Amino acid sequence: MKLKNLIIISIVIMVVFVIFIQPIIMWSSSSDVVFTVKKLERITTQDDSYYLVYTEEGEVFKNIDSLIFFKFDSYDVQGKLTEGQKYVATVAGFRITFLSSYRNIIEIK
Numbered sequence: 001m002k003l004k005n006l007i008i009i010s011i012v013i014m015v016v017f018v019i020f021i022q023p024i025i026m027w028s029s030s031s032d033v034v035f036t037v038k039k040l041e042r043i044t045t046q047d048d049s050y051y052l053v054y055t056e057e058g059e060v061f062k063n064i065d066s067l068i069f070f071k072f073d074s075y076d077v078q079g080k081l082t083e084g085q086k087y088v089a090t091v092a093g094f095r096i097t098f099l100s101s102y103r104n105i106i107e108i109k
Helices: 002-028 074-080
Strands: 031-044 049-055 060-063 086-092 103-108
Touching: 049 074, 060 074, 074 103
Parallel strands: 060 103
Antiparallel strands: 031 049, 031 086, 049 060, 086 103
């Protein structure tokens, strides 16, 4: 009985994190950055498709739609970018290398 309760509590904690805490963390991590595009790439897997933006400054950004930021135009954002050009963009998230997690481009200014 105790194991069942522990499992239920763990599931509730994860749901609360995903619904409430994770969006707050993402929102609070947003910042404006200046970068020069080095390379643009579209990654397609069996289950997913997303864009990567490599910069001269050494950072790689992901460009995906985001429900948290009401961003549903990643294709259009990618189309605005040109290799060799400098941009100011709002980005959010964290670069976590071992999880292959990149900051997401929210808006090109």
